[in-house]
Structures are given as structure tokens and as C-alpha cells.
Amino acid sequence: MTLSLMYTNCQRGLIFEFLKLSNEFMKEFKVELDKVPHNHTAIKEGIKISDNILKDAKLFIYQPLDDKYGELSTNSILSRLPSECICISLPRLYFKGYWPQHGANPYSKITGDIQSLFSYGDTNLNQMIEEGVPKEEIIQRINKLDFYNHEDLIDNLEYTLNEISKREEYTDVKISEFIRQNYKNYRLFHTINHPTDMVGREVANQILQILNMPKLSENVLPFHKEVLGGLQVPIYPSVREKLGLNFITPNEVYSLKGLGRKLTFSEYAELYIDQDQKYRKSELLFKSQPNEILDNLSDKKENQQAGVIYIITGTNLRYVHECIFSAASLKKYCPKLPIAVLSDKFLDFPKDYFDYIIPIQTELQPLQVKVEFMYKSPFDKTLFLDTDTQVLQPIDEMFNWLDEYDLCVANGPMWAKDKPQELLAYEGEGNYNTGVLLYRKSDKVELFFNTWLEKMLASSTLDKDYYNNPGVNDQFFFNQLIFQRFCEQHGIKRKIFTNTVYNVRSNMIQNLKNDGKIKDVKILHMHDLHKKKLKFDC
Structure with a gap:
């Protein structure tokens, strides 16, 4: 079999479902959809198609792209294909006739x-x-x-x-x-722009005809009928x-x-x-009251209590779903503990889990926003949780620590540099993790948060990779303040709580099971907990 590539929009999935029903086609060609991205994805993310991939292609099926797209344009890619490669073009399939609206x-x-x-x-x-x-x-x-x-x-x-x-x-x-x-x-x-199977078969048949292969009969159907029919x-x-x-x-x-x-x-x-x-109401709320609700809540004495906050920016639904899942798990074990979510875009959070849904407005990057708004919590005693957390037991006792301490945090685990899932020790000393952070309001703690944010804003390495770049990661600057003895210099009493109970990361799970400590876990902190297949019950 020889390599076939498809460089089109999402319609290629439909077309390929029919092409693979042709025995002649499948004997001749091996289609590898993952070798080449959808053309709109390539444009949006600037993904270049490697010459190493193109050089082996014997069949190239594509939808034309203008020269303005540079290396991703039709002319650029066709010029890099081997001379013996068969190229078949098809139009973007689009029909507005049913929908004048x-x-x-x-x-x-x-x-x-x-x-x-x-x-x-x-x-x-x-x-x-x-x-x-x-x-x-x-x-x-x-x-x-x-x-x-x-x-x-x-x-x-x-x-x-x-x-x-x-x-x-x-x-x-x-x-x-x-x-x-x-x-x-x-x-x-x-x-x-989502054709039915009937159109998919017609396009596939025209491709087969160009290749001098038999057409598919009308009674030949893909395993999944109406491939693009999930949304009508x-x-x-x-x-x-x-x-x-x-x-x-x-x-x-x-x-x-x-x-x-x-x-x-x-x-x-x-x-x-x-x-x-x-x-429309949400948009009006953002336009008329950015940050005002938060300021008002912070000033009201009746709201000065213990509570939990989450902070979300952007419209990525993954974080929204994580947050809702985490809050639901928290309400299960701490039903009287108030929860606030601060968000700059999304406001449609279920009120069964969230006592305060607070719109915020900011121009900063997500991890900077986290630090910008943490101290603006509407509570005197605040537990900040990252969205990718799950509460497995009551945690009310954590707030009692704030009767004595100002700031409470856990170390992150220590793992092998080249193997992040290989745990070397439960606690990597001096590697504090800010995904679970407990604090009480005071002038000195406010100074800590302000200094933390100032250090982030002053960083000279602000770029797109801020999640993985230690120059802008919020934990880098948090740890820097701790190492510089900021807390000691300003009289901030700090407690280090155990991460094997209150901040358990994914690479700790197996060791906790082996050591018989898994039943003590109260807060999990890892990606995809909101997905059912990954739910973890201690």
C-alpha cells in the first residue's frame, strides 16, 4: 500500500468513511489522517506540514487554499509533493439553500x-x-x-x-x-457546511472514478450512519x-x-x-459591573467568613467543567461552606454549588489573573482551589489553622526530571504548590499577594508558553518569595500542611496505595477528574 494524505476541513472524515468502503482503494492506499491536520487547524495554529511527510505521498486529496496562507497554501504544498503523486482537488462543501436565516x-x-x-x-x-x-x-x-x-x-x-x-x-x-x-x-x-452521507458518497465516488476504481453502490453505508449528523x-x-x-x-x-x-x-x-x-444579561452584567460585585462583597461585614474560591478566565469549557465537578464534590462533604467563583467570561454556573458567581474584568494572562484576584476573595478566611481538584472528605478543619497561621500551603511532590510520573519523594522540599492555598486577610498578607503579582508582572519572559515557563509561572514567584524569607521579614506565620492528605497529585496515587495511606486523602489535584472514567474514589 502507498501513502495517501487528505488536506481538507472537517469534511474529510465523512469522505474517508466512504473511501474506506472501497476494497480497491484500501488495497492501493493507506490513508493516515493524523499525518496532516485539518486545513483550518493548520492555519489557526500555524502548523507546518513537514517535507518528510509529503515526500512519501502517492495520493494527495485537498481543498484549495489561497497563496496568502504561505507554506500552508495549495501551491506551496503541491510544489513539495513528489512528481508521481496523484493530486485530487475538491471544493469546500457548503450549501445555504435550506437556511436563508x-x-x-x-x-x-x-x-x-x-x-x-x-x-x-x-x-x-x-x-x-x-x-x-x-x-x-x-x-x-x-x-x-x-x-x-x-x-x-x-x-x-x-x-x-x-x-x-x-x-x-x-x-x-x-x-x-x-x-x-x-x-x-x-x-x-x-x-x-456539514454534508449528509449522500453527498459524502458522491464525492467519494468521483474520487474513485478519477482513480479508475469502481464506484460504491447506494446500499453501501458506513458503520456510523450520517457521519456529520450529530448537529442539525x-x-x-x-x-x-x-x-x-x-x-x-x-x-x-x-x-x-x-x-x-x-x-x-x-x-x-x-x-x-x-x-x-x-x-445578553451576562454581557450586560460584564459591561456595567466589572469587579464591582466583588468589591462590594469584600466590603460587607456579613460576608466576612470562611469560604472557598475558584478563578476562571477565558471560554475553555474544560476548566468550567472541572470547576463545577470540584465544587460539587466540595458541597457533598462541606455543604455549609460557601463557594465563590470569579470569572471573566462564563457566568452560567449552577447555583446548587456556587453561592457567589462573580464577574471580573482583566487584561492579564490566566496565571497572573489567579494572583491578581486571590486576595480579593469575599471571605476573611479563604481556601483557593485550582479547578482540577476533587474533595473526598470533609475539610472544614483546614480553616481552624488560620486561627494561628496567616498562610498555609503544601509542598509539591519530587519526581524524576525525565519521568514526571516516577515519584522520588512525596514532598519536594521548597517546591510549594499553589493549587491548594489557604490564607486569611490582613495588611501583611495583602502585601504578600501584591508583591507576588508585581514580581510576575515585572518578568521579562512573558510569552505564549506561560504555563510551562518558570519565568512567568505563578508558583515560581511564590517560591521565590518564600526563599527570600518574605514571610519572616513581614511577620507572616506560615504553615506547611501535608500534601499526602490535602494536595495529592497524580504521580502520588500508586505510592499512597502501596503505603496504605490512600484512605487518608482529602483533596485530589490532577487533570481530568471531571471525566467519569477518571473519577477517583478513595
């Missing part, structure tokens, strides 16, 4: 667990929400069979087909005529009626990835409106 959704990046539902916006819903039209009236309007007129829908259809025709002027695979002939009787797209954007009733779409019914239901159930057109619209309203 398609547009941007300004809140698609911060919608939590159902983020992917509304990555495709609806201009009609956006406009009516903006105009203040009641939800019930919006639903009535968009369900009317005359919402769109026939002429506008035909104009939209012809426009999108003409766009596809332009894209395929210089490609080997042509798809516009196939769409024109079949769009009424068969669902050809799930979203504007509903089609307006007036579009169904005016375009004469025969493949859907008035009671059609649509798959929405991440929701776990299918929705009718009206149910989809209702959920879209509800989410839009929720995040």
Missing part, C-alpha cells in the same frame, strides 16, 4: 454545556430578540408558511449554487449539479413549503449534539431565545 450568533462561545447547539446563528431570531418581540410571538411568526416568499428563497438558492460552482471551477470534484438535482427529494446537508440546524416551515422539500414533515425533529434529545423546529427556537436572553 443563517448568520452569526454573538453568544456561541459562552453557552456552557450546550455550546455547540447554537454555533450557527439565526438572523431572524437575533433581530426579533433585539427588537424586544415576546418569545411566543417570535415562535408564531417563524412558523408561518408565508414567513419567506418564494422569490427570495429561489434567489438564496441560486446564489449558494453559483458560489459552489465558482469554487469548483478549478477542482477535480464537482458537486453543484448533484445538489441542484437532489436538494428537494433528499436531505443533502445537516448544516451549511432546523429548516423553517416556509422554506419547506415554498421550495417543495419532500424529505421533511411538519413534525420533523432535529438532532442537537450535546443535548441528548431531538427537538422540533419550535422547541429549537425557544431554546435559542432562552440562551440568547441569558447571555
Whole structure:
């Protein structure tokens, strides 16, 4: 077998599912999808495709990219392929004919667990929400069979087909005529850029024809039917009626990835409106009250108590899910302990677990933000937890330490430099870990946090790799202050608590089991605890 590479967008998964159903193709070619990234990923992350990979290719399937993308452009890559390599181009598969309402959704990046539902916006819903039209009236309007007129829908259809025709002027695979002939009787797209299996088979068959191989029959289906069908954007009733779409019914239901159930057109619209309203309120809160809620809470005497805080920046849902999981585990064992989460983007945290959901505003990098806001906790006695933690037993006793001490922290473990999972000792002396940090408010502790942040901001090595760069990692500067005897100089009483109980890292687990200490663990601190398959129960 000879090497075949596919340099396209996410549609390559669909096309390959059909190509691998061809015995002739699979005997001739070995397709290695992981050798080359999706083209949009390569562009976004600046991933260069190595000559060592390209030099062995005998078949190169691609979607053209303009010269403005430099080394990632079509011309650049084709020039580096061996002369005997067969190159087959196909257009980006796109069809707006079913969805004249398609547009941007300004809140698609911060919608939590159902983020992917509304990555495709609806201009009609956006406009009516903006105009203040009641939800019930919006639903009535968009369900009317005359919402769109026939002429506008035909104009939209012809426009999108003409766009596809332009894209395929210089490609080997042509798809516009196939769409024109079949769009009424068969669902050809799930979203504007997610084709159905029927389109995937057609593209695969054209590739097979170019290679002089037999076409696939219509009854040949991939193992996973509708490869890209996990998310479907509903089609307006007036579009169904005016375009004469025969493949859907008035009671059609649509798959929405991440929701776990299918929705009718009206149910989809209702959920879209509800989410839009929720995040408009969130955005207004950020615009009108950045950091104000936090300042007010910090000033109120009734809120001066013991509590736990989490700090999250950005819209990466991994940290959101970690945080919710950690807070849920904490509430299980310490139900009366108040929890606050400080976030600059995401506010949709479950109130069952969080007593305070506090919007913050900052221009700093994530680990700097952590230090910037830790002392601004609304509590007198604060336990800061990283999001990747899990509480396994009651931990209320930790706050009693603050009757005597100002700052409490644990050492991190000591491991082999070239083998991070090989534990050398439970405690690496002088290697304090700030993922579990306990402190009480006072002028001297505030000075400690301010100095900690100042050292980070003064660092000359601020770059993209701040998580792994000791020049900007928050723990580096924390340890630096400790080594410089800052606490002793300013009368800060410091306690070192045991990490085998209150800050257990992943490379300590097996040793704790072997030593019979695993039942003593109270706080786990490691990535992916929120994923069920990695949940750890002592």
C-alpha cells in the first residue's frame, strides 16, 4: 500500500468513511489522517506540514487554499509533493439553500454545556430578540408558511449554487449539479457546511472514478450512519413549503449534539431565545459591573467568613467543567461552606454549588489573573482551589489553622526530571504548590499577594508558553518569595500542611496505595477528574 494524505476541513472524515468502503482503494492506499491536520487547524495554529511527510505521498486529496496562507497554501504544498503523486482537488462543501436565516450568533462561545447547539446563528431570531418581540410571538411568526416568499428563497438558492460552482471551477470534484438535482427529494446537508452521507458518497465516488476504481453502490453505508449528523440546524416551515422539500414533515425533529434529545423546529427556537436572553444579561452584567460585585462583597461585614474560591478566565469549557465537578464534590462533604467563583467570561454556573458567581474584568494572562484576584476573595478566611481538584472528605478543619497561621500551603511532590510520573519523594522540599492555598486577610498578607503579582508582572519572559515557563509561572514567584524569607521579614506565620492528605497529585496515587495511606486523602489535584472514567474514589 502507498501513502495517501487528505488536506481538507472537517469534511474529510465523512469522505474517508466512504473511501474506506472501497476494497480497491484500501488495497492501493493507506490513508493516515493524523499525518496532516485539518486545513483550518493548520492555519489557526500555524502548523507546518513537514517535507518528510509529503515526500512519501502517492495520493494527495485537498481543498484549495489561497497563496496568502504561505507554506500552508495549495501551491506551496503541491510544489513539495513528489512528481508521481496523484493530486485530487475538491471544493469546500457548503450549501445555504435550506437556511436563508443563517448568520452569526454573538453568544456561541459562552453557552456552557450546550455550546455547540447554537454555533450557527439565526438572523431572524437575533433581530426579533433585539427588537424586544415576546418569545411566543417570535415562535408564531417563524412558523408561518408565508414567513419567506418564494422569490427570495429561489434567489438564496441560486446564489449558494453559483458560489459552489465558482469554487469548483478549478477542482477535480464537482458537486453543484448533484445538489441542484437532489436538494428537494433528499436531505443533502445537516448544516451549511456539514454534508449528509449522500453527498459524502458522491464525492467519494468521483474520487474513485478519477482513480479508475469502481464506484460504491447506494446500499453501501458506513458503520456510523450520517457521519456529520450529530448537529442539525432546523429548516423553517416556509422554506419547506415554498421550495417543495419532500424529505421533511411538519413534525420533523432535529438532532442537537450535546443535548441528548431531538427537538422540533419550535422547541429549537425557544431554546435559542432562552440562551440568547441569558447571555445578553451576562454581557450586560460584564459591561456595567466589572469587579464591582466583588468589591462590594469584600466590603460587607456579613460576608466576612470562611469560604472557598475558584478563578476562571477565558471560554475553555474544560476548566468550567472541572470547576463545577470540584465544587460539587466540595458541597457533598462541606455543604455549609460557601463557594465563590470569579470569572471573566462564563457566568452560567449552577447555583446548587456556587453561592457567589462573580464577574471580573482583566487584561492579564490566566496565571497572573489567579494572583491578581486571590486576595480579593469575599471571605476573611479563604481556601483557593485550582479547578482540577476533587474533595473526598470533609475539610472544614483546614480553616481552624488560620486561627494561628496567616498562610498555609503544601509542598509539591519530587519526581524524576525525565519521568514526571516516577515519584522520588512525596514532598519536594521548597517546591510549594499553589493549587491548594489557604490564607486569611490582613495588611501583611495583602502585601504578600501584591508583591507576588508585581514580581510576575515585572518578568521579562512573558510569552505564549506561560504555563510551562518558570519565568512567568505563578508558583515560581511564590517560591521565590518564600526563599527570600518574605514571610519572616513581614511577620507572616506560615504553615506547611501535608500534601499526602490535602494536595495529592497524580504521580502520588500508586505510592499512597502501596503505603496504605490512600484512605487518608482529602483533596485530589490532577487533570481530568471531571471525566467519569477518571473519577477517583478513595
